[in-house]
Amino acid sequence: MLPSVREVAELAGVSVGTVSNYLNRPDRVAQATRDKVARAIATLGFVPNGVARQLRAGRSMSIGLVVLDVGNPFFTDVARGAEMQAAKAGFNILLANSGQDPVREQEYLDLFENQRAAGLLLSPFGDPSARLREIRERGMPVVLVDRGSPDGAYPSVSVDDFAGGRMAAQHLLDIGRRKIAFVGGPLTIRQVADRFRGAVDAARSTDGARVDLYEGTALSVDEGDRLGREVIRELGTTKYDGVFAANDLLALGVLRALYNAERPIAVPEEIALIGYDDISFAASAVVPISSVRQPRELIGATAVDLLLAERGEGERPPSQHVVYVPELVARASTGRP
Amino acid sequence: MLPSVREVAELAGVSVGTVSNYLNRPDRVAQATRDKVARAIATLGFVPNGVARQLRAGRSMSIGLVVLDVGNPFFTDVARGAEMQAAKAGFNILLANSGQDPVREQEYLDLFENQRAAGLLLSPFGDPSARLREIRERGMPVVLVDRGSPDGAYPSVSVDDFAGGRMAAQHLLDIGRRKIAFVGGPLTIRQVADRFRGAVDAARSTDGARVDLYEGTALSVDEGDRLGREVIRELGTTKYDGVFAANDLLALGVLRALYNAERPIAVPEEIALIGYDDISFAASAVVPISSVRQPRELIGATAVDLLLAERGEGERPPSQHVVYVPELVARASTGRP
DNA sequence: GTGAAAGCGCTAACAG
DNA sequence: CTGTTAGCGCTTTCAC
Numbered sequence: 001m002l003p004s005v006r007e008v009a010e011l012a013g014v015s016v017g018t019v020s021n022y023l024n025r026p027d028r029v030a031q032a033t034r035d036k037v038a039r040a041i042a043t044l045g046f047v048p049n050g051v052a053r054q055l056r057a058g059r060s061m062s063i064g065l066v067v068l069d070v071g072n073p074f075f076t077d078v079a080r081g082a083e084m085q086a087a088k089a090g091f092n093i094l095l096a097n098s099g100q101d102p103v104r105e106q107e108y109l110d111l112f113e114n115q116r117a118a119g120l121l122l123s124p125f126g127d128p129s130a131r132l133r134e135i136r137e138r139g140m141p142v143v144l145v146d147r148g149s150p151d152g153a154y155p156s157v158s159v160d161d162f163a164g165g166r167m168a169a170q171h172l173l174d175i176g177r178r179k180i181a182f183v184g185g186p187l188t189i190r191q192v193a194d195r196f197r198g199a200v201d202a203a204r205s206t207d208g209a210r211v212d213l214y215e216g217t218a219l220s221v222d223e224g225d226r227l228g229r230e231v232i233r234e235l236g237t238t239k240y241d242g243v244f245a246a247n248d249l250l251a252l253g254v255l256r257a258l259y260n261a262e263r264p265i266a267v268p269e270e271i272a273l274i275g276y277d278d279i280s281f282a283a284s285a286v287v288p289i290s291s292v293r294q295p296r297e298l299i300g301a302t303a304v305d306l307l308l309a310e311r312g313e314g315e316r317p318p319s320q321h322v323v324y325v326p327e328l329v330a331r332a333s334t335g336r337p
Numbered sequence: 338m339l340p341s342v343r344e345v346a347e348l349a350g351v352s353v354g355t356v357s358n359y360l361n362r363p364d365r366v367a368q369a370t371r372d373k374v375a376r377a378i379a380t381l382g383f384v385p386n387g388v389a390r391q392l393r394a395g396r397s398m399s400i401g402l403v404v405l406d407v408g409n410p411f412f413t414d415v416a417r418g419a420e421m422q423a424a425k426a427g428f429n430i431l432l433a434n435s436g437q438d439p440v441r442e443q444e445y446l447d448l449f450e451n452q453r454a455a456g457l458l459l460s461p462f463g464d465p466s467a468r469l470r471e472i473r474e475r476g477m478p479v480v481l482v483d484r485g486s487p488d489g490a491y492p493s494v495s496v497d498d499f500a501g502g503r504m505a506a507q508h509l510l511d512i513g514r515r516k517i518a519f520v521g522g523p524l525t526i527r528q529v530a531d532r533f534r535g536a537v538d539a540a541r542s543t544d545g546a547r548v549d550l551y552e553g554t555a556l557s558v559d560e561g562d563r564l565g566r567e568v569i570r571e572l573g574t575t576k577y578d579g580v581f582a583a584n585d586l587l588a589l590g591v592l593r594a595l596y597n598a599e600r601p602i603a604v605p606e607e608i609a610l611i612g613y614d615d616i617s618f619a620a621s622a623v624v625p626i627s628s629v630r631q632p633r634e635l636i637g638a639t640a641v642d643l644l645l646a647e648r649g650e651g652e653r654p655p656s657q658h659v660v661y662v663p664e665l666v667a668r669a670s671t672g673r674p
Numbered sequence: 675g676t677g678a679a680a681g682c683g684c685t686a687a688c689a690g
Numbered sequence: 691c692t693g694t695t696a697g698c699g700c701t702t703t704c705a706c
Binding site: 001002045047048049050051052053054055058060070071073076077079080083092094095096097111113114115116134137138139221222252253255256280281283284285286287288 | 452
């Protein structure tokens with residue numbers, strides 16, 4: 001067992017209050033006393049118990065960040081941004097991975113609530129649960145990350161996925177593609193659904209354009225590979241000339257499928273490909289992949305700002321919603337030299 | 338403020354002890370009482386305070402995992418493995434990113450110690466600090482991840498980096514390459530140093546073979562790009578025909594540099610390239626990159642096992658050291674069709 | 675089965 | 691400046 005303030009106080013020949021003062025407001029302690037306490041701490045190897053401190057304080061200095069997939073560089077970049085911003089205010093970020101599993105998501109939310117985290121940053125799978133609403137009503141600051149709040153109830157920082165989806169599809173249309181396969185899913189992930197709707201919307205205003213949905217179950221490289229194969233299988237029937245993947249991980253997988261096909265399919269000649277997120281790996285792919293860039297670190301930093309604003313004592317101000325506009329990045333996979 | 342057991346007890350007309358029993362050993366509570374308590378909890382929206390619980394228990398159920406770089410898929414895979422294994426024993430993993438900064442590493446170690454984490458999994462930057470030794474001596478279970486313990490002091494789970502480095506270099510030698518640039522750094526990261534030593538060792542037994550060191554400051558794509566450019570600049574003087582990058586992120590960067598060079602350099606024809614880790618992106622690169630595969634999730638899972646074994650009450654058993662052997666994965670970047 | 679009471683380690687008044 | 695004391699919310703004896 002580690003020593004406590006009491007043992008330090010005893011050895012130093014002072015009271016626990018003085019030890020506490022030494023720890024938190026050293027200026028109120030006389031130099032001589034300071035030395036005695038310091039010596040006692042050193043010989044005992046005393047380490048203040050943060051848990052007790054927190055219990056006293058009522059709230060911790062840790063912010064929980066629950067993401068859909070830590071394996072996705074998009075989210076680690078968001079986390080980095082959040083971490084930096086949080087550090088400025090003396091908070092730290094605890095990263096948790098829901099892995100797109102509503103049960104695990106819930107478990108982490110509960111964990112953070114009963115750990116009395118300073119707040120919750122959540123990239124929710126599906127619509128925010130009733131449980132999340134309760135958590136918030138009990139006083140926990142919550143900010144949705146990477147997607148808007150359906151009914152405006154939660155503060156949120158997101159990127160306009162509808163616009164991004166439109167942008168990506170329009171880019172494919174602009175380079176003359178008409179038969180587009182949208183690869184992504186599940187559509188219960190709002191971001192995916194919005195990107196898809198945006199793509200469909202773009203196609204509506206172009207003659208002969210169509211967007212077909214290939215809905216998968218995860219936003220991973222392997223799932224992209226699987227869906228890519230499905231698209232290839234369909235090629236006899238529908239001669240797709242463009243693929244829009246809901247994120248870069250999927251795009252990387254599709255690309256792999258296209259390359260490994262029995263009769264390899266040329267990108268962008270036969271099929272042009274565009275992803276989403278612009279993770280750094282997109283630019284280093286077999287064929288550098290065009291993408292839609294989101295300000296990842298900024299998203300994380302802004303989310304922390306909104307969260308800290310929520311933490312105010314009195315009435316909760318109306319929820320803020322920050323929406324960034326994404327940016328098209330054209331590369332070789334859509335014909336850029 | 339959230340309600341506490343006391344308020345629940347009052348509303349239910351029972352004592353706090355009974356509420357506690359209801360929470361932890363419901364079988365010792367009469368059915369009728371159970372109902373009353375349940376109702377009180379529901380109407381009050383009571384959420385047990387995990388912090389108080391921990392204070393009482395003395396130790397938390399969270400294991401801290403401090404990695405060199407969360408942005409590196411290698412580490413998120415290790416984390417995933419650790420998470421799964423920890424969950425089986427009822428523990429959860431808190432991911433922290435040192436970003437190869439000894440100061441931040443230390444801050445997180447301190448944070449976890451004063452939060453009385455159940456244990457520490459650490460992928461250390463440089464040699465384990467004196468502070469880490471103190472932390473351990475005060476009773477905190479510590480396991481080194483992804484590198485062996487220099488003096489055998491800490492339990493560890495690692496992969497034989499010397500063998501891996503040898504393997505990678507030997508592969509380049511086997512396909513006829515002789516002038517090899519080793520890209521990686523800083524060498525204060527033991528894994529990098531070992532891989533380099535392994536490569537040098539392999540070259541020693543081949544006539545005319547050499548390995549030159551291009552030491553960088555980070556294991557990132559961008560740093561790989563920068564070092565790649567350095568190698569290219571040197572090409573007039575030394576006609577390198579092989580590059581061994583200390584990890585796949587660097588390799589991806591080198592590849593980018595090679596492709597974007599004023600006069601693009603063909604891979605593997607002019608320069609063969611091999612990385613390390615075999616992250617999933619390696620296979621989807623411009624030229625699929627050969628690599629040295631480590632059992633990432635297994636590393637994480639094993640680390641948790643060792644940690645839980647350390648947690649025993651009495652004498653600490655002698656430290657266990659698990660060393661896995663890596664595996665060569667040959668792809669197009671070293672000439673595999 | 676249930677209640678009363680004693681802390682876990684710390685901080686924040688409040689006296690002195 | 692320093693000591694004393696009363697909790698933060700919970701669990702855990704120990705009686706009843």
